[in-house]
Amino acid sequence: MFNSIRGTITEKLKDTLWIVTGGIEWDIAVPATDLAQLPEAGETGQVFIWLYHKEDQMRLFGFCDMARRATFLELLKVEGIGPKGALKIMGGITQEDLETALETEDIGKLEGIPGLGKKTAQKMILALKGKLTPLSRANPVSSPYGELVEALAGMGYDKRAAAEALTKAAAGLSHDISGVEQEKQLFKQAILYLSGI
16 A cells, blocks of 8 residues: 655654655654654655554554564564554654664563553563564675565565565566566565475
């Protein structure tokens, strides 16, 4: 559906970004940590988005890159964490600190996030340990296809499995194509591998 919005940033408020594109000003909920990484008002910026849609409500959530959006989507899988809760969690801790706290099972660090209790912190560790560590940090030579791995992770695939599928896909790819077409073919073939087709 939507992947990102690129336009002129008109305002950065608490947990909110306003951005104009094509004559429309979008009101997007963004974690404070991501807001800090986006350009200032008046400058051109890009925000990766996710649409929350219920019978009585629609809301856009935005992130500074695809990896941050993938983290948000992983947090939503944790029992008891909704979109607003995930936004607060991500706004209260950096990506690196969150990954480290989950990997080391540092409940104290997670409890330090405003509004996050011990039970939810424990659920986060159980559900997310090993899922947020970027391949580049876990093993720098795991995959030369970082952006494609992140794109597949954003679709819900495990990052390690995505990297392996891309490596397999690259081995069977014709060397006659390059650039954008090569990426498209890799992406398509990797999805087939991941789907077991």
